[in-house]
Amino acid sequence: MRLAEMEAIMFNxxxxxxxxxxxFIIYDLxxxxxxxxFGTFILFFALGLGLAAFLAKSVIVEFIGx
Numbered sequence: 001m002r003l004a005e006m007e008a009i010m011f012n013x014x015x016x017x018x019x020x021x022x023x024f025i026i027y028d029l030x031x032x033x034x035x036x037x038f039g040t041f042i043l044f045f046a047l048g049l050g051l052a053a054f055l056a057k058s059v060i061v062e063f064i065g066x
Contacts, residue, residue, distance in 0.1 A: 015058060022051050 026047050030040040 015055065019051060019055065022047075 023044075026043055027040075029035075030043045033039070035043060
């Protein structure tokens with residue numbers, strides 16, 4: 001396995017772990033603040049948009065970069 005292949009695999013794994021960790025942080029924040037169902041939805045929506053933008057940037061850079 002070449003180094004570039006290993007880097008691509010580890011990048012995908014790292015992004016996945018990062019996304020799961022961010023969702024855990026948002027869930028923990030909602031739970032500790034007693035946000036309720038609507039508040040939890042707003043937290044996931046608002047803070048999830050930041051994560052979605054980060055992931056979209058990564059995907060767009062991969063498509064443009066070839």
